[in-house]
Amino acid sequence: MSYNVIIPARFGATRLPGKPLLDIAGKPMIQHVYERALESGASRVVIATDDQRIAEAAESFGCQVCMTDVGHRSGTDRITEVAEKLLLPDDDIVVNLQGDEPLMPATVIRQVADNLAVNHEASMSTVCAKITTASELFDPHVVKVVRNERSMAIYFSRASIPWDRDAFASTTEMLPEQSEHYRHIGIYAYRVGFLKQYTQWPACAMEDMESLEQLRALWHGHHIHVAEAVDTPLAGVDTERDLDVVRARLSRS
Numbered sequence: 001m002s003y004n005v006i007i008p009a010r011f012g013a014t015r016l017p018g019k020p021l022l023d024i025a026g027k028p029m030i031q032h033v034y035e036r037a038l039e040s041g042a043s044r045v046v047i048a049t050d051d052q053r054i055a056e057a058a059e060s061f062g063c064q065v066c067m068t069d070v071g072h073r074s075g076t077d078r079i080t081e082v083a084e085k086l087l088l089p090d091d092d093i094v095v096n097l098q099g100d101e102p103l104m105p106a107t108v109i110r111q112v113a114d115n116l117a118v119n120h121e122a123s124m125s126t127v128c129a130k131i132t133t134a135s136e137l138f139d140p141h142v143v144k145v146v147r148n149e150r151s152m153a154i155y156f157s158r159a160s161i162p163w164d165r166d167a168f169a170s171t172t173e174m175l176p177e178q179s180e181h182y183r184h185i186g187i188y189a190y191r192v193g194f195l196k197q198y199t200q201w202p203a204c205a206m207e208d209m210e211s212l213e214q215l216r217a218l219w220h221g222h223h224i225h226v227a228e229a230v231d232t233p234l235a236g237v238d239t240e241r242d243l244d245v246v247r248a249r250l251s252r253s
Helices: 029-039 052-060 075-085 106-118 165-170 192-198 205-210 215-219 240-252
Strands: 004-009 044-049 064-067 093-096 122-130 144-147 153-157 182-191 223-228
Touching: 004 029, 004 075, 029 044, 029 052, 029 106, 044 052, 044 075, 052 064, 064 075, 075 093, 075 192, 093 106, 093 192, 106 122, 106 182, 106 223, 122 192, 153 215, 153 223, 182 192, 182 223, 205 215
Parallel strands: 004 044, 004 093, 044 064, 122 223
Antiparallel strands: 093 182, 122 182, 144 153, 144 182
8 A cells, every 4th residue: 555654853842952863873863763664665755844954864864855834833734735745646645753753663654554544434543552550541741542432533632531430539549450541642644635624724622722633633523543553652752861762772773
């Protein structure tokens, strides 16, 4: 199956300025992300950026680059501009792979594309992993997802959903034995035609409250397919501590 991976990358991260170009095991972070995309079997991999330094680095290791508008509010807006510039057909599948995910398994990149291709009623696809600790469940930085019987998202939240009324009435220090809680993993596949629609809609109220842009799709009545990830990725790089973990992991590989 043919699909595209577009990697949005910006230089000005608040906590780690210049993050895409930080050295990890002798390569800039963005190169590791690019290599994971290639390993997935994507037919085309493009780095989308508004920064010439990132563009020059990407070109040095052979990746196609698309320069984008500096005013984009999100990576989704950035990849939509790329899809339009490349004249991708509306039924083409695009995977949004964040530029700070050097440990995203190639199997998962492929998985979201494959799942969207076979679930025709879905406009987007993504993945999740089972939550195994109470600290993860009650952490607002961990996004939770609830799905229906067809693995379509019902809701995403930073809150602890679903709330186990009986178990959590007595303790929130441990998970119930039969706990069914899942964390969302931030990788998406879209059809190009849906991307063009999605980026024209204004943010909805619940999206603003939760700071989760995927809620915009649910608000407008679209389906998001959410499978359990075939391989559970480690977290992306948001902090110096994350960077140390990734450096240690990739230095051993």
